[in-house]
Amino acid sequence: MTDERSSHKKERKIRVASPDHVDTKPVWLQFGDTADVYLYLSQKASVAEEKWLSIVNFVMNLLVEFVNKRIKEFSPGRKLEGSDLMRTRSYGVVVSSASNPIQGNYGWHRDGKNGIVDEGDAKYNSSQLMVPTLCLQNYAHSNTRIEWAPLTDPTYIAGTVHHECVLFHLQLLYVNEKYKHHVSPGLFVSVFCCFIIVLLTSQFSAPCFHCFLFRWSQTPVPSHPSLCLISV
């Protein structure tokens, strides 16, 4: 199951599926940035994939409603326009990968690619990209690590998530604009997989993910995005 698309011939398989798939005009996603770029065409989403998208849309719109509700609470008497609130999300594409966690991981990359984001569109630019991901594996111990590093200082690991049995993580606003991430083998032992949802928004004087990362590094926050969220 060598992935011949990968420049390193990694052991992985990729599948793109969409409920909106049409055989004559499938959905496509871009992989790679500069030298090794390929587009992957979709297949018709299976029933399970459609249900997964339903779950994702439900969860993410719960988040949207929660944030918008808090924004409205903290903006009494103010007429809020569309740009003041998070827009409703409508996920329609599933990107799946199956691999040996030791051999088929992903190098440093950002998810905001052509066809997913449009920097000229305020609704769909890379700062608005939120990516929910569900990871499953057949071993109940930590053997995969996902790390984020700021683009301004790629040597600094701003955040790390370890994947044990089941992991559901969200990359929220601005994460894919200001950080890149990679998936690598990480053999760490823990007892349970954790579902910790950290919902932090800067508008509520609470430390957002962006601030949180820089607080880890004990360096001043260079620029403060309006809204940063991450769920681990």
Place this chain on the structure above:
Amino acid sequence: MFDIGMNLDLGSDEMSPGDEAELPGLFYEMDLVEPAATLAAAHEDRLHSDSESSATSKGPNTSMDDAGGFQDEFAPIPPKRIAFSARESPKILQARGIGHVQDDVENKKILSDPVIFGFNSDYRYFHIFGATSQLHQRQVGSDRTSSLAPITPRQRRTFKSVFKVTESRKGNPAKIPGLDLSKYTYPLRVTDKAIWPRSNEKKVASVKSASQMFISRPVVDWMREDGIIPVITHPLRKTGTVTVAFGPYLDCHHQPHSPGTCFRSSSVYLHFGMRLHADHNEAWRSNSDTLSSLFLRLPEKNSLPLTTPVVDRKSPLSEMRRIVGKLPRGGFDIYRSGGNPTVKGNAPPGAGTKSAGEGAFFEHAQCIKNAYNMALESVSETGRPLAVFGAGPLMPKEFLDDSLKKEIGDAEQAFYFGVYTVVALGERQALTWPEIGLVFDEYKPVFSDLSVSNLRFLLLPHRAYRLIPVEYPALDGGYKQLSVDARDNRRPLFNLPEKLSFQKAFDVDTSCSLVDPPFDESTMLRQWYERKGHYKYLTSPFEEGSTSRAPIKNSTSVDWDFTNDATVAVTHAEKAFPPCFWVVLILVSTTSLVLRQKVAQSKTVFGSPWCAAWLLSAASSRFTWM
């Protein structure tokens, strides 16, 4: 078809099917037919997979209940990780993304045409959802025993072959509630008006300046065939200029002297601007831009071969014999400068010195750092024609011109070899003392002043250059001279055809016939020369100060032996006051005194000293204008 154009309707993210035809932008269709080779490979893989499946199961239609063999709890289970990620990718983003990919490819942000994956054949082993049997569950990536067979290499399709993009534009602007943008509707510009300024044309130029181009191949060869001799004017360090002709030694009728002619050494030295000293004469100039002649003097430094037959030897002596014997010139070899032992005299170590006193240095290598060697190497690169003379110890008495001797007495004579080009031969291995002894014994009878000390450089590896004869036949009307200033930075410019990039112009692809003839410097220079482009330097000669660009390095100014150079044209500095100024001054003063005496009684202003001053100033300014 999808629309990639800007969708300004903020009220809706989705487009209705009817809106697609209304919006401008890029439209694309997809050609998703897989190549036959891919389908064949997929079929082959499928057969391979089926055979493997049949080996590990009861059949391809084995149900989950029947596949009891797969539930072997002792079978090793490789670690497997599956990740499901969700994206938003509405149709409008998909359509815009095609345009973005196109832009990235054109802007080299994406280096190659993206490959397209995800055809049906790519999904054969990944039907984990909705699978009805454990067999297909396991085909996520591996079977029970081992990994699947490697995928047969396929013929992959690329972005440009799958996505058929067409561009269209709608005349009406987008509708924005509350804004009337119809007045900004303009027709597409399809042609440029004549009054509009044209964009700059793409031009290609040679890196050589005009002077360098005229004295290097191939232009110098074409000029020789046309009877033109380039003459380069160099500025001197302080003031004035010097002109150097590159070609044969011409007589008063502009015809080249015949090889074998003898001249007074001092006259030809001065003619070619070489230094003339009592005990040392330059062999060639150290500034390669001004090197137009070679004066060979020492036989030891100008090849003393021992090959046979003697008449075919590549030595100046044999060349002289060939010329005098009316045989065709065959060329000969010369060596680099330097490599001599240095004798400093007796220098015994003193009481305070820490090292022994060096009275002399052994021979050292002929280094390229020597400016004379560098100049010779540069000349060999350009293929420049050089006038070659032999004089001094190199010239045996048997070749002296008796008639000339009657005119100049015992003054040194120079033997004219003719015109040659220099070709670098590379390094020759060192000789041993017995071999040097053979050379000495062979040539001592001919050159009575032959010195073993001057042959010591042969003990080290040494480099040689071969002088190849160049014929300058006599022409009707003689040779013409084309004078170019070394500071003239004008060079031929060649326009590229419209919509042709520099990369395509320089990409030699004869099948495409991008340009005809091929776009290379030699071809373009040939066209320029045949169209008399070099006459520009005659019709509009260089004017000092007309160019703002810095002159070519090493040709800015020449360290010339000013006193001995007969070809120097000195530009005399203009004197502050011309002689006529003083005449006018005296006349004005006299007139002023006379007028003062005559009109003193009338008390008019003409007699005042102010009047004299005014007249003086008017007269001086008048001559300044002149």
